[in-house]
Amino acid sequence: MMAIRATHEIHKRRLSRNVGVAGVLVGFIAVVFGLTVVKVTNLGPVEGFDHVVRPALIEADK
């Protein structure tokens, strides 16, 4: 593998654009992550959907 060593003039010209796009992507990841944390924590206890029957989680007959 050969890394790009020489800095081409285009690297300078596109710097603001690349930094901007990077910032947007990092922000998007942060939003999706934050949203996931909120949604999952608001679900309440999530267990009982496993391969083993968990009698404690089955609602009593009404």
Place this chain on the structure above:
Amino acid sequence: MTDTSTFDREYEAQFGDYFALLKPRVMSLVVFTAMVGLLVAPVAVHPMVGFTAILFIAVGAGASGALNMWWDADIDAVMRRTSKRPVPAGKVDAGEALAIGVALSGISVVMLALATNLAAAALLAFTIFFYAVVYTMWLKRWTPQNIVIGGAAGAFPPMIGWVAATGSISLEAVLMFTLIFMWTPPHFWALALFMRSDYDDAGIPMLTVTHGRKVTRAHILGYTAVLAPLAIGLAFTSIGGPAYLVVAIALNAWFLKGAYAIWRRDEVMAEADNFRVEKDFFRFSLLYLFAHFGALAVDAGLRMAGVA
């Protein structure tokens, strides 16, 4: 490898040029009204979910702005007000504007669906379609009612915010929609009265050109007169309150006074003072909308604090 021709463009589009495709000033109004729609809804929303919803409603609005700039690059280049937009200024290719518009439309709708519910996402998708296709492609160059129908696109955000919180549409959401919908024609026709050569040059059938300026003045008064009772009526729904009632009565009286003054003037009078009344009315119309939605937010805050 040698440089390819794409490297030889005289101007390299910067991040800000792409951001300008999203019409940031329109977006600020969308963010504000969508936020109020979400805040005044009777269902509490987790702050992170609310933030995500407003963010992607804004992104969706920006996407439709980019699609509008892609389609309208030819007329934007002719009008002084819009000639500095990224595509007519030669900073961004029209194809790039199209790609950004389509990509952001998809992302915003999917993310709103994931963050809130399908009804809100469907409403956002419809809004983008309405602005980019119904308004920009079909109506803008064809009918002098372009402003009236196009105004619907700008009126959807508070309703989307409301639906994001509650999952359904109600009277309050419809009245918030109507407030912006009825406000848009007087707002834009006042602009058309003093930016007159622009729309003529571009060949857009503005009411000022097709039916004359006297008719436009009458239309401004007519829409403002219908707007006032609807705006004040919102005060008596579940989201209204003392702050909104006071603001609505005061601002609608002032707005009507301005519309009446515009209606009474003719072109000689308007040219004599360089369209001062029309310009004041246009500037006031921006304050009008911000103040109405701001007051709704204040009343929601009062209810939350248990004061009202």
